[in-house]
Amino acid sequence: MTITVAEVPAKERFEARDEAGELAGMLTYQVTGPIIVYTHTTIDPRFEGRDVGALLARAVMEDAESRNRTVVPMCPVLAEWLEKHPAYDRFVARSTRRIK
Template structure:
């Protein structure tokens, strides 16, 4: 199954949509200047286990990189995903404590 991930700025979120246009999952964010805080990732239960979360994570991180933004990963899912994808370390703001 293929998903597209458009930014929906009027709702401050990215949406993963399937071929029919149904929303399979979202990542919400807060944007201030060049800092983007990813606050929450949610996948519709009907799409769990189909790679929606990873598709969303890669899409939002690639978008941030292309727009030269600094990412603050408040969302536990995204934070965990980033732990397995060091290729994004150069755009992620890290602290000495982990947000749970």
């Protein structure tokens, strides 16, 4: 089975679809200037165990890198994936501070 990931800007999300066009999963985001916050990942139960989350994670991180964005990984699925893929650390905001 082939899964393709594409951005759907009008819905502020990336979608993973199979070759029949079925929605396998999605990762939502919010953009403010050069900062992108990945907020939530949903995987359709029919596609669990098929690495859809990893495909989405890699796609969104490669997209953010190509656009020179700073990533804030609020989504636990993405945050966990990033722990295993330190190559992306250079543009991930790992902590936040209140500016006074």
